[in-house]
Amino acid sequence: MTLKMIDPAAVTDANLVSHNLTDPNAEWSSGATYAAGAVVKVTADKRLYESAAGGNTGNVPSETLGTAWIDRGAMLPWRAFDDGPSSIVESADQIDVRFSLSALARGVAAIGVSATQFRVTVYNGATVTYDQTHVLVDDSEIVDYVTLFTVPLVANNLGILDDFIAGPGNEIRVRIGEVGEPVSVGEIIFGDVPEFGHVVSGLSSEMVDYSTETVDTFGNATIIERGYTFDRDYPIKIMNSDGGRIERALAKLRARRGLYYLTAEIANTWGIATYGRLTRLIKTADAGGWSDVNVTVEGRL
Incomplete structure (x- = not known):
């Protein structure tokens, strides 16, 4: 047994092929006036900002932090890949994201996850070369007929799949939960797995x-x-x-x-x-x- 490490690849506009994580906040507008506590997104920054005071007009959020605006972290979908598992992404439905690869990838993980399952699919063009679903519910304490009805199921908050090899030209699709299932996740990572x-x-x-x-x-x-x-x-x-x-x-x-x-x-x-x-x-x-x-x-x- 060796010490392993998933070395996360950076997620950018270039390798994020598709996702279903749309940020509901309005885009900041230089002509709008914002009340204290109003939250806006700036897509160019990939960030969310909260108005620090009322009557907030014409203040560029990234240029007036601490005075007119407060940085509230990454907007969707980038919050799921922001290197901070404490920034939880919640969804009323299955989370479905897809990445293109420019380097070797041998592992995917969902960190701080709340869902029944975690699925990874690898594509080579239209051909599926790997498709595995990991069940996130822990039923190890259910050992007989009595515990079947008396021991509650416990959901694990971590899922790792590292039994595949993918590289440039491949795509990785990650699905959190089943269709129609409310889910949440702190971080989704993929990358090589040195040992x-x-x-x-x-x-x-x-x-x-x-x-x-x-x-x-x-x-x-x-x-x-x-x-x-x-x-x-x-x-x-x-x-x-x-x-x-x-x-x-x-x-x-x-x-x-x-x-x-x-x-x-x-x-x-x-x-x-x-x-x-x-x-x-x-x-x-x-x-x-x-x-x-x-x-x-x-x-x-």
Whole structure:
């Protein structure tokens, strides 16, 4: 078993072939007057903006941030590919997106997903070369007739499919949920899946909560909920002769997010995966020809 990582390809106008995620917000107009709290989209920026005050006229959103406008993140469909799984995309129907490839792709993932299933189809022209549906409902605790009626089904919030190979000239279609099913997803990614070393025991996780607690002069405490990270240390073994290559390959993945996991089955079943950035790599070589490597990932999943 190796450490895997889906290295997400950037989604642009050039490779987003089709989608059904239409942003309902009105396009910003220089001649319109906006009330405080009004939300507009600027398609050229692929962003949403909220008016910071009433009587807001003629202020270009991207040029007056903090005074006239507040950046509210990516608009649809780009919110589903904005490198931020906490920006949830909700749809009253199945989400259906399709991408063209300009490089190797061996994995697709739906992160922070709420749906019954996750389907990936690969096309070579009009020919389907891969079509797989992953069921997102966990029924592992239903083991007999009694639990069939007493244990509720639990939906997994992560889906990974990585048993295909596609490349330039191919297209990948991703469908979240069934037709007519209300669904949501935090992030849809696709890309190559490099593998590193041999995983050994000792994987550790740490949740870091950024919520704050304030106490007034009377001793009353107030907790303000903030975001959190789920940091993981992945221990692997590599041959000393392969150390330099793997160090350089991992170093290239720093300063950007990817989905780190062991196998798709383990990630899909137990949720052991980390969508985040590599923050630390420690390697200790021994005289037996092997090196112990610890890969630390600061995660948003």
